Amino acid sequence: xxVVREYLGRNVRQYGIVAALLVIVLLFQVLTEGRLLYPDNxxxxxxxxxxxxxxxxxxVMVIVAGHIDLSVGSVAAFVGGLAAIMLVDWELPWFATVLxxxxxxxxxxxxxxxxxxxxxxxxxxVTLAGMLIFRGLAIVLVGTTVAGLPAEFNAIAGGYxxxxxxxxxxxxxxxxxxxxxxxxGLAWSQWRARRALIKHQLTAEPPVIFVxxxxxxxxxxxxxxxxxxxxxxxxxxxxxxxxxxILVFSFVLNRTVFGRHVYAVGGNRHAAILxxxxxxxxxxxxxxxxxxxxxxxxxxxxxxxxxxVAAAGTNFELDAIAACFIGGTAVAGGVGRIxxxxxxxxxxxxxNMGLSILAVDPAWQQVIKGLVLLLAxxxxxxxxxxxxxx
Amino acid sequence: xxxxxxxxxxxxxxxxxxxITKEFPGVKALQxxxxxxxxxxxxxICGENGAGKSTLMKVLSGVYxxxxxxxxxxxxxxxxxxxxxxxxxxxxxxxxHQELALIPYLSIAENIFLGNERAxxxxxxxxxxxxxxxRLLAEVGLAEKPETTPSDLGVGxxxxxxxxxxxxxxxxxxxxxxxxxxxxDEDSAHLLDLIRNLRERGITxxxxxxxxxxxxxxxxxxxxxxxxxxxxxxxxxxxxITEDRIIRGMVGRPLDSRFPDxxxxxxxxxxxxxxxxxxxxxxxxxxxxxxxxxxxxxxxxVGLAGLMGAGRTELAxxxxxxxxGTRISGRLYKGGTEIHAxxxxxxxxxxxxxxxxxxxxxxxxxxxxxxxxxxxSALGKLASWWGxxxxxxxxxxxxxxxxxxxxxxxxxxxxxxxxxxxxxxxxVLSKWVFSDPDxxxxxxxxxxxxxxxxxEIYGIINALADAGKAVIVISSELPELIGLCDRIxxxxxxxxxxxxxxxxxxxxxxxxxxxMEKTR
Ligand SMILES: Nc1ncnc2c1ncn2[C@@H]1O[C@H](COP(=O)(O)OP(=O)(O)OP(=O)(O)O)[C@@H](O)[C@H]1O
Ligand SMILES: [Mg+2]
Numbered sequence: 001x002x003v004v005r006e007y008l009g010r011n012v013r014q015y016g017i018v019a020a021l022l023v024i025v026l027l028f029q030v031l032t033e034g035r036l037l038y039p040d041n042x043x044x045x046x047x048x049x050x051x052x053x054x055x056x057x058x059x060v061m062v063i064v065a066g067h068i069d070l071s072v073g074s075v076a077a078f079v080g081g082l083a084a085i086m087l088v089d090w091e092l093p094w095f096a097t098v099l100x101x102x103x104x105x106x107x108x109x110x111x112x113x114x115x116x117x118x119x120x121x122x123x124x125x126v127t128l129a130g131m132l133i134f135r136g137l138a139i140v141l142v143g144t145t146v147a148g149l150p151a152e153f154n155a156i157a158g159g160y161x162x163x164x165x166x167x168x169x170x171x172x173x174x175x176x177x178x179x180x181x182x183x184x185g186l187a188w189s190q191w192r193a194r195r196a197l198i199k200h201q202l203t204a205e206p207p208v209i210f211v212x213x214x215x216x217x218x219x220x221x222x223x224x225x226x227x228x229x230x231x232x233x234x235x236x237x238x239x240x241x242x243x244x245x246i247l248v249f250s251f252v253l254n255r256t257v258f259g260r261h262v263y264a265v266g267g268n269r270h271a272a273i274l275x276x277x278x279x280x281x282x283x284x285x286x287x288x289x290x291x292x293x294x295x296x297x298x299x300x301x302x303x304x305x306x307x308x309v310a311a312a313g314t315n316f317e318l319d320a321i322a323a324c325f326i327g328g329t330a331v332a333g334g335v336g337r338i339x340x341x342x343x344x345x346x347x348x349x350x351x352n353m354g355l356s357i358l359a360v361d362p363a364w365q366q367v368i369k370g371l372v373l374l375l376a377x378x379x380x381x382x383x384x385x386x387x388x389x390x
Numbered sequence: 391x392x393x394x395x396x397x398x399x400x401x402x403x404x405x406x407x408x409x410i411t412k413e414f415p416g417v418k419a420l421q422x423x424x425x426x427x428x429x430x431x432x433x434x435i436c437g438e439n440g441a442g443k444s445t446l447m448k449v450l451s452g453v454y455x456x457x458x459x460x461x462x463x464x465x466x467x468x469x470x471x472x473x474x475x476x477x478x479x480x481x482x483x484x485x486x487h488q489e490l491a492l493i494p495y496l497s498i499a500e501n502i503f504l505g506n507e508r509a510x511x512x513x514x515x516x517x518x519x520x521x522x523x524x525r526l527l528a529e530v531g532l533a534e535k536p537e538t539t540p541s542d543l544g545v546g547x548x549x550x551x552x553x554x555x556x557x558x559x560x561x562x563x564x565x566x567x568x569x570x571x572x573x574x575d576e577d578s579a580h581l582l583d584l585i586r587n588l589r590e591r592g593i594t595x596x597x598x599x600x601x602x603x604x605x606x607x608x609x610x611x612x613x614x615x616x617x618x619x620x621x622x623x624x625x626x627x628x629x630x631i632t633e634d635r636i637i638r639g640m641v642g643r644p645l646d647s648r649f650p651d652x653x654x655x656x657x658x659x660x661x662x663x664x665x666x667x668x669x670x671x672x673x674x675x676x677x678x679x680x681x682x683x684x685x686x687x688x689x690x691x692v693g694l695a696g697l698m699g700a701g702r703t704e705l706a707x708x709x710x711x712x713x714x715g716t717r718i719s720g721r722l723y724k725g726g727t728e729i730h731a732x733x734x735x736x737x738x739x740x741x742x743x744x745x746x747x748x749x750x751x752x753x754x755x756x757x758x759x760x761x762x763x764x765x766x767s768a769l770g771k772l773a774s775w776w777g778x779x780x781x782x783x784x785x786x787x788x789x790x791x792x793x794x795x796x797x798x799x800x801x802x803x804x805x806x807x808x809x810x811x812x813x814x815x816x817x818v819l820s821k822w823v824f825s826d827p828d829x830x831x832x833x834x835x836x837x838x839x840x841x842x843x844x845x846e847i848y849g850i851i852n853a854l855a856d857a858g859k860a861v862i863v864i865s866s867e868l869p870e871l872i873g874l875c876d877r878i879x880x881x882x883x884x885x886x887x888x889x890x891x892x893x894x895x896x897x898x899x900x901x902x903x904x905x906m907e908k909t910r
Contacts, residue, residue: 196781196785199782255778255781256777256779257770257773257777257778260769261769263755263758264758264766267755267758268751268757270752271751271766272755272766273713274710274713274734274746274752274753275734275766275767276735276737276738276767278735334755334758335757
């Protein structure tokens with residue numbers, strides 16, 4: 001058991017954050033007398049927080065590379081508003097609208113990326129400007145709201161997968177299958193990674209921990225799946241979108257040359273450049289990507305609201321940035337993982353949901369969220385300091 | 391041993407470290423180490439890279455506070471428990487770390503009094519700050535204005551600023567961790583004189599260095615550490631205590647010669663740098679490199695000698711994808727055809743590689759792993775055409791270099807920032823050797839590397855040459871250039887002032903060219 005303790009001690013951070021999520025979930029489960037984890041609430045937890053998770057995926061990369069993006073909320077409102085106008089005023093079909101909206105998002109990212117990467121203006125300033133510019137443009141475009149969006153478009157955020165596989169008792173078959181595939185896939189990839197570590201004689205986690213970790217994760221996914229399958233309507237479409245984005249971008253960040261360059265540039269820009277990394281192009285790509293993801297968030301927010309709203313997306317950037325930092329992304333860059341940011345986003349989401357169920361005053365909700373952010377990062381720093389001295 | 395005094399009495403020791411053991415997760419850096427330093431002596435610490443020298447000094451200076459290690463520290467015979475640097479400084483123990491720690495954009499005066507400000511009621515007293523700084527700078531023999539910023543100074547002068555900073559405190563025991571590693575012979579000699587002066591003034595010095603000639607020249611006693619254990623303490627005034635004797639203690643066996651035997655087989659000319667001129671990036675009128683012409687043939691090892699500021703690094707970096715300087719002119723031929731390398735990726739694509747002299751700033755990503763650092767400059771080789779890295783192959787490559795270059799890291803997944811200085815240097819080398827260039831420019835490749843490992847690195851360089859690569863070595867250690875190179879260029883004030891073949895290469899000859907003044 002000693003090995004286990006030592007290993008846990010060395011990886012406080014990773015397990016600490018998961019434990020924090022569990023504690024918060026349990027706390028609210030008790031406080032709300034079990035209402036937090038009502039099947040229908042789980043579905044809406046995902047739908048309500050999809051935007052944080054999507055933005056946090058891009059934001060992790062931005063912060064790891066040593067930048068920040070304050071404009072994502074405004075960009076989401078701008079792109080969302082534009083989408084609403086395309087649908088309502090120009091009567092474009094929904095898929096064309098989505099494509100154009102994504103393209104516009106990428107262009108917005110390219111615009112900001114240009115100033116940051118090629119002119120050399122700090123991202124803080126460029127995106128602060130972008131925050132104003134795109135909020136302004138959103139208001140110019142939309143006025144206050146553009147309502148009356150087609151049902152297909154609204155289904156992106158509000159829709160569910162149809163019960164294609166029928167029901168097992170009360171439970172939606174398709175949801176169960178998706179959950180099982182998810183668990184199997186995760187177990188398989190973890191096992192493969194572990195095997196590779198062992199093959200190269202690198203220290204893998206002790207078997208006890210490995211199995212325990214898998215079991216816990218599988219149980220979590222299993223429980224969520226089961227509850228979802230019992231919910232009124234099965235798997236939200238958004239869950240698939242978010243899931244796919246997480247998979248794709250985790251792969252990009254961990255396994256591709258581009259991902260490695262993001263870490264290299266964030267860790268030591270000079271050294272990266274002298275190793276032949278094109279830091280400018282890397283920065284540019286990161287912001288194009290962030291613009292694209294902001295567009296996805298904008299589409300989903302607009303779709304969920306059923307209308308283009310000029311004031312949509314206010315404070316989205318703060319939620320995304322907070323999710324990254326809670327999830328262990330380093331303020332100075334160079335360190336951070338998508339999985340961590342996703343857990344950070346879930347913590348924020350559970351807080352949002354639990355506090356609303358408890359009907360806590362929104363003003364106090366902000367206070368509490370602020371304190372949680374502070375506490376999470378403080379824990380991080382303290383645990384690191386201890387790690388250094390032992 | 392040849393102890394001059396019959397028996398040490400406890401009161402002779404200004405400082406004793408007894409039975410020090412220090413563990414990091416997975417690494418036992420120090421095991422039961424004992425170090426006893428007499429009052430007023432210069433005490434050297436020798437040992438291979440990763441032996442634990444820096445760690446021992448960090449324990450002593452409170453960087454690793456009491457409780458994070460086992461064992462006892464006695465200052466003037468009384469137990470000391472330092473909770474941090476402030477505590478050790480209060481006892482007059484001041485450390486200058488291996489990696490310099492000046493704030494680049496504060497003036498030297500401010501740097502000297504950083505954390506120790508000359509102020510009244512929290513308001514800086516600029517008059518005293520400046521005048522005292524000027525006095526301290528004079529004391530260490532640095533002719534710079536107190537307003538200058540370290541970013542405008544070379545490493546040699548920065549080192550002197552560090553010493554001035556140490557002297558601004560009440561110092562009894564001054565610890566210098568590889569102070570001359572980054573210095574050329576002239577600056578080193580100056581520094582050693584300074585240390586002798588301090589000894590006259592009654593300041594005890596502990597010095598860590600891989601340059602054994604300096605140690606035999608300056609130290610009174612030397613403690614040898616190997617694999618985290620004290621091996622022995624030798625009295626350098628005793629008989630028969632030579633460099634070779636120290637090496638035997640460090641490595642555990644005698645080392646027959648400092649340079650492996652090597653005969654180069656020369657091939658065609660691989661690289662020709664012609665009429666290369668580079669201007670300073672800020673002061674764009676100033677020529678940093680002035681019409682330099684250099685050729686290297688396949689299988690040849692060519693040296694670049696020069697004093698600090700001669701323009702060797704600037705020449706190399708500007709050739710390597712214009713990484714330094716502005717208004718660069720001149721021509722670059724690779725295998726006879728002219729090439730243009732305007733950025734680093736083009737340079738790498740043309741088969742050039744440049745291993746930097748400043749590993750911390752330009753060479754490594756300290757928060758990434760050994761594996762990731764080794765693969766950065768040639769990730770393409772480990773990735774599919776659409777950019778997915780083959781992780782297993784990458785790990786395999788990194789592991790191969792860890793073993794070949796004997797990088798002392800528990801695994802290739804260790805974070806580079808936690809390796810000892812010399813082992814970090816080996817990671818830099820691995821990275822460029824892995825990129826498999828045709829021309830490899832090594833800027834101070836053995837800086838901070840122990841004698842045994844130096845021998846290994848010379849072996850690696852020779853093997854690279856035998857594999858038909860053209861190697862350019864920039865070094866401030868003339869014996870190294872003479873022992874290693876087939877041909878040596880000397881630079882002075884941005885110009886190539888001489889070219890000396892191996893047969894004629896002597897330190898005097900090289901020095902003559904290196905100090906040649908501009909005549910035009
Ligand atoms: N913070 C740390 N965390 C983990 N391991 C460390 C840390 N600092 C040092 N080590 C390890 O302790 C050992 C001793 O390192 P140390 O820096 O004292 O070596 P050194 O003798 O100064 O070597 P060099 O001559 O290369 O500077 C090395 O194996 C190193 O990797
Ligand atoms: Mg050291």
